[in-house]
Amino acid sequence: MTRISARTLQEWMTAYAFLFPVLLGWGIFVFLAMLMSLYFSFTTFNLLNPPQWLGVDNYLRVVRHPDFLRYAVPNTLKYVAVVVPVQTVLSLIFAFALDQKLRARDFFRTAFYLPSVTSSVVIGIIFVWLFAPQGIINQLLGLEINWLNNTRTSLPTIMIVNIWSTTGTLMLIFLAGLQDIPGELYEAAAIDGASRVQMFRYVTVPLLRPVIFFVVTLGIIGTFQVFDQIYIMTKGGPLKSTMTWVYLIYFWGVAGGEAGHGTRLGGRLLAGHHHFRGHHGAAPFH
Amino acid sequence: MIGSGTEPDFYYMDIFQFPFFAEEGVLQPLDDYMAEAGVSRDEFLDTLINAFTWNGQTYGIPKDFNTLALFYNKDLFDEAGVEYPTNDWTWDDLKAAAQAITEATGVAGFSVPADPGRFPIFVFQNGGQIMTEDFSDTLLDSPEVIEAATFYTGAREEGWAIIPQDVGVGWQGEAFGKGDVAMVLEGGWLVPYLSSQFPDRVYGAVHPPAGPKGEGNLVFTVAYSVSVNSDNPQAAFDAIACITSEENQLKVLESGFALPSRKALQDADYLNENEVAQAIFTGAEFATPFMWGLQGETVNNAMAQALERVYLEGMSVEDSFTQAAEEVRAALQE
Numbered sequence: 349m350t351r352i353s354a355r356t357l358q359e360w361m362t363a364y365a366f367l368f369p370v371l372l373g374w375g376i377f378v379f380l381a382m383l384m385s386l387y388f389s390f391t392t393f394n395l396l397n398p399p400q401w402l403g404v405d406n407y408l409r410v411v412r413h414p415d416f417l418r419y420a421v422p423n424t425l426k427y428v429a430v431v432v433p434v435q436t437v438l439s440l441i442f443a444f445a446l447d448q449k450l451r452a453r454d455f456f457r458t459a460f461y462l463p464s465v466t467s468s469v470v471i472g473i474i475f476v477w478l479f480a481p482q483g484i485i486n487q488l489l490g491l492e493i494n495w496l497n498n499t500r501t502s503l504p505t506i507m508i509v510n511i512w513s514t515t516g517t518l519m520l521i522f523l524a525g526l527q528d529i530p531g532e533l534y535e536a537a538a539i540d541g542a543s544r545v546q547m548f549r550y551v552t553v554p555l556l557r558p559v560i561f562f563v564v565t566l567g568i569i570g571t572f573q574v575f576d577q578i579y580i581m582t583k584g585g586p587l588k589s590t591m592t593w594v595y596l597i598y599f600w601g602v603a604g605g606e607a608g609h610g611t612r613l614g615g616r617l618l619a620g621h622h623h624f625r626g627h628h629g630a631a632p633f634h
Numbered sequence: 635m636i637g638s639g640t641e642p643d644f645y646y647m648d649i650f651q652f653p654f655f656a657e658e659g660v661l662q663p664l665d666d667y668m669a670e671a672g673v674s675r676d677e678f679l680d681t682l683i684n685a686f687t688w689n690g691q692t693y694g695i696p697k698d699f700n701t702l703a704l705f706y707n708k709d710l711f712d713e714a715g716v717e718y719p720t721n722d723w724t725w726d727d728l729k730a731a732a733q734a735i736t737e738a739t740g741v742a743g744f745s746v747p748a749d750p751g752r753f754p755i756f757v758f759q760n761g762g763q764i765m766t767e768d769f770s771d772t773l774l775d776s777p778e779v780i781e782a783a784t785f786y787t788g789a790r791e792e793g794w795a796i797i798p799q800d801v802g803v804g805w806q807g808e809a810f811g812k813g814d815v816a817m818v819l820e821g822g823w824l825v826p827y828l829s830s831q832f833p834d835r836v837y838g839a840v841h842p843p844a845g846p847k848g849e850g851n852l853v854f855t856v857a858y859s860v861s862v863n864s865d866n867p868q869a870a871f872d873a874i875a876c877i878t879s880e881e882n883q884l885k886v887l888e889s890g891f892a893l894p895s896r897k898a899l900q901d902a903d904y905l906n907e908n909e910v911a912q913a914i915f916t917g918a919e920f921a922t923p924f925m926w927g928l929q930g931e932t933v934n935n936a937m938a939q940a941l942e943r944v945y946l947e948g949m950s951v952e953d954s955f956t957q958a959a960e961e962v963r964a965a966l967q968e
Binding site: 396397476477480481482483494496497498499585586587588 | 655660939942
């Protein structure tokens, strides 16, 4: 058995003393709340009368509910499948371009990053105006599409807004990764006669692999949790065409949507998981 | 708070949530207290006091209410040379005026949002109901509802009405403020919104037009209810009785916040001098509470989506409302 020296012990105590305020708050308001919602999800609790044990019925209701299978699951998967690759590729291209010695490089770096420091609520409202039937997008393109009130265009519109607003953050991460790649490698490649495209393909991309992994992971977490823009722009509509599962949790659990009170609980539990998956930690956007 | 037994002795109760609270047995029946204090049900507008009655017992003293009124933009009426609406209007008058305005000004005459807080009055005016009397079944697929929905959605199809999304807004009140529609059915909440956001809008308000079966309206109301867990229900009741007394309601009315729930105040000077408030107050006479029983949210969503399917997917009114009725029945059986 290893003996813990007095010094180590003292260091631990000091560390926990510093951590205590945060652990206390997190423990009560996040961890405990999560455990409670996990327990409530197996009961009949409806906020009015004391909970009674129910078992997995709430979960079965969620899984069998048409809103979940017909709308929330496919919409969320579609959303992730489109947004993650597009924003990853776009941000990599932007980062690569802005890593070159361009004129007004700082201006472009700032411009591309700006959406990431703008409130998603503000972005949502601005895009509602841009995509309005009489809005700028329609006027520029000479179209008469009601983007947000059409079941075929509503989800793609939300995708566009999110790609636009997150690409900047991801670009910044790529940019940091690019600047970690030693200049000698490009020099060596140049001596071997590699073209710009070849350098990108055979030097940049392989060396960026850990960064790409990070960006894709962040992207997947963030897109599975998409909520703000949907709340601001479409409220899950029209006809549930932008109903994703986090929005469904809100719709059932908070907004008092249509499922019975039992499903609200299922909703609340999922909301707990959603918390746990790292709404607070991992994702710097959404 | 109710789940943890720490709720206040008495609180605000919205009519839409009321059935759920009453059914869960967390509210105190007030009839005995009322009898003792000499407060009679007859002192309150029938529609309101009946709305807070569940299984024959009174569970709330109505505090105030709102109904829908037909708000009209006077400038657009003048521009089109159409006479202002009156309390005697019918669906035909609405249609004729809206068509004339649409033609003359290019601005839509009326608004028909996919909103479960607006559409039902056309059902009532057509002699129908949304739910059966005991809320055990829905009537969304009844001929009265389908006819009303045909008229309602037909207004947009025929080009004399819009939905708010057609003009790029989410709420018809905003469209009305911007002058993008000449008439909307809204409640008293539109008044403070217009005066703060669109102070230049010149408008009036009258009762919603009557349908083939007469007048019909929705009433949105709140009451004060006493908690069944209250340690001192008598004191809680006394407080409610005081807040909802004639004297206090008159003060609230004159401050312009809300309409009184007491019959005795129907001749108050404020109402006689204020056209909009009067239209909304007297609208209660023909009104049905905005409440569809324990599955109210399901009914609301089903109704909204039934209208959206017609607007966005061109589904027939009959198919769409039949589907809505099936959704509601599935939820009722759960």
